[in-house]
Amino acid sequence: SSVHAQTYVLNADSAIDVVSGKLISPATVVVEDNKIISVGKSNRKAYPKGAEVIDLSGHTLLPGLFDMHVHLTSDAHVHGYKRLQRTAPRAAITGVRNAKRTLDAGFTSVRNLGAAGYADIALRDAIIDGDVSGPRVNAAGPSLGITGGHCDNNLLTHEHKVFSEGVADGPWAVRQKVRENIKYGANLIKFCATGGVLSKGTKVGAQQYSQEEMTAIVTEAHLRGLTVAAHAHGTDGIKSAIKAGVNSVEHVSFVDDEAIQLAKDKGTYFSMDIYNTEYILGEGEKAGILPESLDKERKVGATQRASFTKAVKAGVNMVFGSDAGVYPHGDNGKQFSRMVKFGMTELQALQAATINAATLLKQNTLLGSLETGKLADIIAVKGNPLKDIGVMENVTFVMKDGKVEKQ
């Protein structure tokens, strides 16, 4: 430790060890530079000299949260044809505001699962450079998808010749697209295995990429050391994605017992955006969501929640993924109470957003829990989320990488 090390002592009513589920009360966490150097019961005599003491009485300390499915460069009030008027630079600028909102909500890490124009990578790098503040962004760049599929843009007629940048068909074309995304800075890969709700003209339950293409994507990405997330609502697409070896399946709406068993056998994570439906059906029309998408949502939302309950019961690896960007950034924490309502314990919901997520990203030696030696991404909420998960909607203190970002 250097002579000029910045040291903080955080004193709170308690801290949650998300690995064991134990509550440490009262709790003191000591941070030096960007690392946690101790977590334990309060001991006033042991404070390091020159430390800045932060009083968080009435609060519970938790590790910084992960939202494993966001689109920071998308806005909830800009959907459907309105999105055609947004350039990638414009989207990057809105991403700056959304990154701050996400961080202030306690999410110190995100997976950005798709952005046009590599805007998410520009945003990630601007945050790393310290130009703007935001979470640690694990960025996918443009999502891979079939021609005319959920990850293409199907709003205009052929005369306009509009294709999303991630469109690639065939095993070698998708491998090349993975290589291209890596070339331009992606540190994970996202692809669309099935149709979706918010895309024009796609069948939400229908498979899109073939097994052969999905296997090619995953093989190439894993060869290069990247993890892979697959958008999949429909049963066949979910199964093909799991068989291909994806690290996580997103949405997972029409899952069956066989797919659940496959996921368990392979250790695949499910990332299920079960708050999203409330926003889409409540506010979506005003925001420009197409009538056909609202129709699809009516068939997906409730089923997805029942699937979530089944997957949790079966013991599938679960991570917290909200799809924020469809709904307002900063409201990410609203999903916690839904996760508990539909079958998780409070601890499981917190684990999904911390240690499980860090493990999926292979960052669990550095992040995901309050442990000596880990990076100092720490949040505080008023009250105890193990008793009232609703408190996760009001994060009052945020530290990222040893720096106080919100107090």
Ligand code: ARG
């Ligand atoms: N991006 C997703 C899609 O368009 C959102 C699905 C939202 N609906 C839901 N019930 N989770 O398919």
